[in-house]
Amino acid sequence: MKTRRKNKINRARNMAMFLVFGGMLVMYAGLLLKQFEIVMVILMLLGFVMVLASSALYFLIGMTSTKAAIVTCPNCGKETKVLGRVDMCMHCDEPLTLDPTLEGKDFDEKYNKRVRR
Numbered sequence: 001m002k003t004r005r006k007n008k009i010n011r012a013r014n015m016a017m018f019l020v021f022g023g024m025l026v027m028y029a030g031l032l033l034k035q036f037e038i039v040m041v042i043l044m045l046l047g048f049v050m051v052l053a054s055s056a057l058y059f060l061i062g063m064t065s066t067k068a069a070i071v072t073c074p075n076c077g078k079e080t081k082v083l084g085r086v087d088m089c090m091h092c093d094e095p096l097t098l099d100p101t102l103e104g105k106d107f108d109e110k111y112n113k114r115v116r117r
């Protein structure tokens with residue numbers, strides 16, 4: 001069974017969206033538990049921290065996205081952003097690389113990790 005890989009920017013955006021909605025759900029759970037004041041305060045603070053973390057993550061994604069290389073996907077012909085040595089097309093999930101030594105090799109996220117010598 002083939003697992004579906006995603007573009008790094010899209011994965012980070014999905015995580016940030018999860019934090020926003022998760023934070024709102026945690027705060028809503030705090031409202032439902034008004035009779036237990038200490039639990040309500042803890043849940044409200046936890047939800048607020050989750051929403052703040054989401055904002056920070058969206059900011060980091062935006063700053064990283066401005067430095068990403070913009071390439072045209074050979075499969076679908078649309079422009080996409082590539083982070084690191086290998087990444088996936090945002091539109092069609094085609095493996096992309098900017099490193100000529102990796103062309104023709106199977107896609108592997110390990111190519112993005114730095115090798116210490």
